[in-house]
Every structure is written in structure tokens, then in C-alpha cells.
Amino acid sequence: MSDNEATESLKKLGLSTYEARVFIALVEIGSGTAREIASVTEVPRSQVYTTAHDLESRGFISIQQSNPQVFQPVSLDEAKAQLENRFETQRDSVFDYLESLESATGNEAEENEDVWSITGETAITERIAKLASEANQTILYGGPNLVDPSPDLVTALEAACERGIDVTLLAKSGQTVDSSWLDNDTIDVFRSSQVNQSNEYAERMLIVDLDVFLLSVRGGKADEETAVWSARTTFAQIFCQLTIGNFEEITTKTPINSP
Numbered sequence: 001m002s003d004n005e006a007t008e009s010l011k012k013l014g015l016s017t018y019e020a021r022v023f024i025a026l027v028e029i030g031s032g033t034a035r036e037i038a039s040v041t042e043v044p045r046s047q048v049y050t051t052a053h054d055l056e057s058r059g060f061i062s063i064q065q066s067n068p069q070v071f072q073p074v075s076l077d078e079a080k081a082q083l084e085n086r087f088e089t090q091r092d093s094v095f096d097y098l099e100s101l102e103s104a105t106g107n108e109a110e111e112n113e114d115v116w117s118i119t120g121e122t123a124i125t126e127r128i129a130k131l132a133s134e135a136n137q138t139i140l141y142g143g144p145n146l147v148d149p150s151p152d153l154v155t156a157l158e159a160a161c162e163r164g165i166d167v168t169l170l171a172k173s174g175q176t177v178d179s180s181w182l183d184n185d186t187i188d189v190f191r192s193s194q195v196n197q198s199n200e201y202a203e204r205m206l207i208v209d210l211d212v213f214l215l216s217v218r219g220g221k222a223d224e225e226t227a228v229w230s231a232r233t234t235f236a237q238i239f240c241q242l243t244i245g246n247f248e249e250i251t252t253k254t255p256i257n258s259p
Contacts, residue, residue, distance in 0.1 A: 142170030143204035
């Protein structure tokens, strides 16, 4: 990494261009006066004093009160800690504010929209876990990876079972299912050779209470998982009814096998 790249990275972490340049220079030379710093940076000498005092207030350097003043960087571990603390403070502040907005609106936006889309395996797993946690009666879940499921997903389905929710896993014949689910007597496993045979791009499916669904596919140049979901809407009810109707047709032809 070059000095210019390091400067750009420090700017992304909240330092100004001059602050980044002065700090990098001090790390390189150890300590120096305004004249010495100006000679190895593109910061005018008149701006070095102001920039140095700003860095001191941030906890990045110390100033020796001599004539002329001498500036020295703090240890890199201390500087790193300062950046982390500042990031965490700003993160907590902005999300506290966003949470207050969310509480004030009562999630009206989510209630008013019929269908949502979401991209990324982790984000989709988190949405599945959240929808499962809101179940009142039944959960039907199927996916290609039932042998090494996300801990969040396992926790959500086990918690649903503890609340008395009927949980069924939909698996292909011969598909391996994680022991954490097989050992749970309250989770049913339905196996059929017809599961997911209609679409090679189908990835995961969740149906909750016959009025909530999530369906994901994987494909495209990036081979990224993308999902659509809807909760407590007319669209979701129709989708669930059609899907369950097909599911029931399969069950009349293929018995539920033991894992």
C-alpha cells in the first residue's frame, strides 16, 4: 500500500486529507516540527499547526510545548483504538436514531407493501429466522443445505417448536438432514423425489401460517441468492394456498419417510 492509498483509507475512517497526511508523515519520521512535516507532505506549513492540534484533540498525536513545537504520534495500537471507539460511537448514535424513527412509524412501510426482495445468503437467512420467529401455527421450510444450516436458523426453528408451532422440513429423497433437527422429535421431515424438481434454480422456500412466504433462487453471473417474500398479505395467502395445494398432492403420492 502506498502513502496515497493509506491517506484515502484514513479519509474513509473519518480523517481529513491533511490529518491523514500529517499522521502518516509522523508515523514515518517518528516526530517533527511543522517545518519538517511540511517538507515531507503536501500540507502547507501554516496548516500543519491547525491540523496537528486537530489530531491531538482526536487522540492521534501528542505535542511537546517547546519552541518550536514538536509533534509525535501516539502508538499505532492507541490510534487504532481511537478509530474503533469513534466508529462505534457514531454507529450507535445513528442506529439509535434510526430505531427511534422505526418505532415512531410503526413499520408502516413494511405493512403497506405487498412483496419485498432481498439479496445475499446471510440477509435471506436472517429474514427466514425473523419470519419463523413470528409464526403462530405452522412452518414449512425447504432448502438444498439441510446438513449444515445456519445456527440462527436452527435456533429460530427450535424456538418455534418450543412455542408449540408445527415445523416441517421439506427434503429431497436421500438428502442429508442435520442431526440437530433429526434429534428434535417435534420437527417433522418430509422426503420426496419430487421436491424442487420443477426448477433447477430454486434455492429455499419458507411458508408460515399459510399467509407468509419466502422463496429464493440462485443464478445469474454472480451466482447470488435472491429472494422475494411477503407477510400477512393477500398475495402471500394466494401463493401459500397454491404451494400447499401442490405439496398436499405430492403427499398423497409419496409417504413421509423416516429420516
